[in-house]
Amino acid sequence: WGAQTLRQLLGPEAFRRAPVRPGHTWALPPGTVEDAPRFGWRGLMLDVARHFMPKDDVLRQLDLMAAHKLNVLHFHLTDDQGWRIEILRHPRLTEVGAWRARSKHGHRFSELWDDTPHGGYYTQDDIREIVAYAAERHITVVPEIDVPGHSQAAIAAYPELGNTDVVDTAALTVWDDWGINPNVLAPTDRTLRFYEGVLEEVLALFPSPFVHIGGDECPKDQWRASPAAQARIAELGVDGEDGLQSWFIRHFDGWLAERGRRLIGWDEILEGGLAPGAAVSSWRGYRGGVAAAEAGHDVVMCPEQQVYLDHRQAPGDDEPIPIGYVRTLEDVYRFEPVPPSLSPEAAAHVIGTQANVWTEVMQNRSRVDYQVYPRLAAFAEVAWSELPPSRERVFADFERRMESHYARLDALGVGYRPPAGPRPWQRRPGVGGRPIEGTPPVV
Numbered sequence: 250w251g252a253q254t255l256r257q258l259l260g261p262e263a264f265r266r267a268p269v270r271p272g273h274t275w276a277l278p279p280g281t282v283e284d285a286p287r288f289g290w291r292g293l294m295l296d297v298a299r300h301f302m303p304k305d306d307v308l309r310q311l312d313l314m315a316a317h318k319l320n321v322l323h324f325h326l327t328d329d330q331g332w333r334i335e336i337l338r339h340p341r342l343t344e345v346g347a348w349r350a351r352s353k354h355g356h357r358f359s360e361l362w363d364d365t366p367h368g369g370y371y372t373q374d375d376i377r378e379i380v381a382y383a384a385e386r387h388i389t390v391v392p393e394i395d396v397p398g399h400s401q402a403a404i405a406a407y408p409e410l411g412n413t414d415v416v417d418t419a420a421l422t423v424w425d426d427w428g429i430n431p432n433v434l435a436p437t438d439r440t441l442r443f444y445e446g447v448l449e450e451v452l453a454l455f456p457s458p459f460v461h462i463g464g465d466e467c468p469k470d471q472w473r474a475s476p477a478a479q480a481r482i483a484e485l486g487v488d489g490e491d492g493l494q495s496w497f498i499r500h501f502d503g504w505l506a507e508r509g510r511r512l513i514g515w516d517e518i519l520e521g522g523l524a525p526g527a528a529v530s531s532w533r534g535y536r537g538g539v540a541a542a543e544a545g546h547d548v549v550m551c552p553e554q555q556v557y558l559d560h561r562q563a564p565g566d567d568e569p570i571p572i573g574y575v576r577t578l579e580d581v582y583r584f585e586p587v588p589p590s591l592s593p594e595a596a597a598h599v600i601g602t603q604a605n606v607w608t609e610v611m612q613n614r615s616r617v618d619y620q621v622y623p624r625l626a627a628f629a630e631v632a633w634s635e636l637p638p639s640r641e642r643v644f645a646d647f648e649r650r651m652e653s654h655y656a657r658l659d660a661l662g663v664g665y666r667p668p669a670g671p672r673p674w675q676r677r678p679g680v681g682g683r684p685i686e687g688t689p690p691v692v
Contacts, residue, residue, distance in 0.1 A: 250286070250318045251282070253316060257657070286633050287632065289320075290321050291318065292322070292602070292603030293603060294604070294606060295322060295325060296606060296608045297608070298332070299330050299331070300352075300608040301367065306614050309614075311383050313661065318629060320387055320388050322383055323603060326392055326394065329399050329401035329424035330352075331348075331370075332403060333347060333369070334373075334376060335373050335376075339446065342402075342406050347369060347402075348368030348423060349368060349422070350364075350423075351363060355610065356427060356610055357428040376455070380456070389458075392454075394448065394461075399430065399467075400432070400433060404418050412435045414477050415474045416471060431471060433472070436481045437481070441500060448460065464515050472493060489521075493521070495521030498524045502527050506526055514528075514529065514530065516530065523544060529549070530548075531551065532553055532605070534553070538552075542591060542598040543592075549599075549601050549603055550586040555576065555581065556581065556602070556604040556605060557573060558625065559606060560574045562666055581628050584628070584631055586599060604621075604625060618665060620666075621665075622665035626658075651668075655668070
């Protein structure tokens, strides 16, 4: 991180992969820099399940994370729309689960489709390479294997994982739509053993102390309708379907703890009782994170209202696909991860923050660049720097610093959203970032 500070002081040429002025001598005046990170978890969540990101693009994101002094890659590897990690004992997870026949074009309410089959996955050697590359840059890769919801790709590969007494799971395919899917895992011993086997291979690949198990957006309709699930609720003596989800999460919390790892999940794992020892990624605003921190659980703040970088960057129709909350560069810069209502003891449980990059509407690297940058630069400063005594960050000062940082992003080849914010397909090459691929979609 000190090297990144020095690199910034050397100017934008220091961010190119090869010298553009052979024989040039770097020189800086002598000085002292005193700097330290505010949070130990300064993260970026990258969703490669909705749209697969080739390995080289993941490595490039790690380079960009390092340049911004971020140190955790939350790797969202599985979802309804694709399973992206090779599991040797369950080969159909990638043979079947890594591929879908088509994709929704635009967001969930679009009626347009891209009929091109989509897919891909990382071999275990790919994962080892990504983890090692990240470690060289002082970045920890936290894998996410999503359970018990967001699991249709796994059920399509192994139908016995689903609620077979209420759904013809053998007819399911990898999901081609966006949104919340009703097909969730069956709460059976077979399912537990299957995912224990998956996680055994995951632990061998990822040395991260944390393993993310999702736990979000798990509709309970199939469990309510399933005689097998209802019998399981009675057998366990838990409080309904929420209690059943809590039992599911607690099982893996204990299983991971026995192996020296810690479970982290989205804030829905609070439903039915928080699993002991679990940490929480607070995405539905601050409330879940506040409740978890006050109960003594560690929290990573990532509320969708502030740091979901798939959301639009300006009002109106000027964004490629205008979804979600409007969050400008200034909005992200003014994000504060620690709510002032927390006591000092509870605030100490906010171990960090992360920005989330969901890729339903980001089908390629160019689109990811445009959505993520320059807002990630604002987020990185929030994650690294202490609040000033006034507890108000001065955006005008940050804008002045960004004038230099845009030149660094240009040197890095990042197709960021330009400060003036013209529509990307109206942008002239070489002016305010690089041109984005493709033509404007219709939503």
